[in-house]
Amino acid sequence: MTAASPAPRGWFITFEGAEGAGKSTQIDMLARSLRARGHVVQTSREPGGTAAGIKIRTLLLDPQARLVPRSELLLYAADRAQHVDEIVRPALASGCVLLCDRHADSLVAYQAYGRGIDLQLVEDLNRIATAGLVPDLTLLLDLEPEVGLARAAQRSTADRLEREDLAFHRRVREGFLAIARARPERVHLVPAAAGVEAVHRQVLAVVEKRLDISS
Ligand code: T5A
DSSP: OOOOOOOOOOEEEEEEESTTSSHHHHHHHHHHHHHHTTOOEEEEESSOSSHHHHHHHHHHHOTTOOOOHHHHHHHHHHHHHHHIIIIIHHHHHTTOEEEEESOHHHIIIIIIIITOOOHHHHHHHHHHHHTTOOOSEEEEEEOOHHHHHHHHHHHSOOOTTTTSOHHHHHHHHHHHHHHHHHOTTTEEEEEOSSOHHHHHHHHHHHHHHHHTOOO
């Protein structure tokens, strides 16, 4: 009797970075490139990657919502727990490449560095929300907050987080850079000020090299 072949394990790739850094744009482009190479690709986002998450996202981004930082923290974590169980784990179990627009690093950058909530507490909450799942690779699109906010403002009216002052967004960027320094094996920093095609070439090169999925 032959042993059963191991279950397929997909790739979990997250995109992180400031407002307007180009995450959605780059996820669309990478998904197209990978599909053209024959890979099965799924895309998702946090917050809002599930039906329950869409309701949580609406509340979180509503400029009229008066959320204290701990409520905000717990709502992002609740969205993540739902998303991991409902979308991420099944996608990985099916063997596909899952590209996710924001994940646990955003909680560290925004709620710990941005809001000033205790870093250890935020990391512990992430472990609860993810049940220990960690991305295989994270692309950190790094951009001056002023540039990203200007890009986001051109596209739509500012949401609750985008209305925070520049000092908040600078702390968020510092948070992302600190994560990249602390986790070099997982987080790859991609300068995001160049044009979309130039950024895409860098993103694709990183994904091909780190995950060996160029064929
Ligand atoms: N949050 C999230 C937390 O506080 N904690 C958490 O745990 C999580 C998960 C989510 C908010 O929630 C916060 C972070 C956020 O504030 P969101 O709408 O999902 O809200 O916010 P973003 O992820 O920031 O989405 P954006 O759409 O604003 O930014 P993207 O996806 O980075 O940028 P994109 O691709 O939509 O591009 C924005 C504009 O710039 C142009 C695009 O055409 C578009 O118009 N653009 C470029 N222009 C010039 N050069 C380039 N290279 C460009 N790339 C894109």
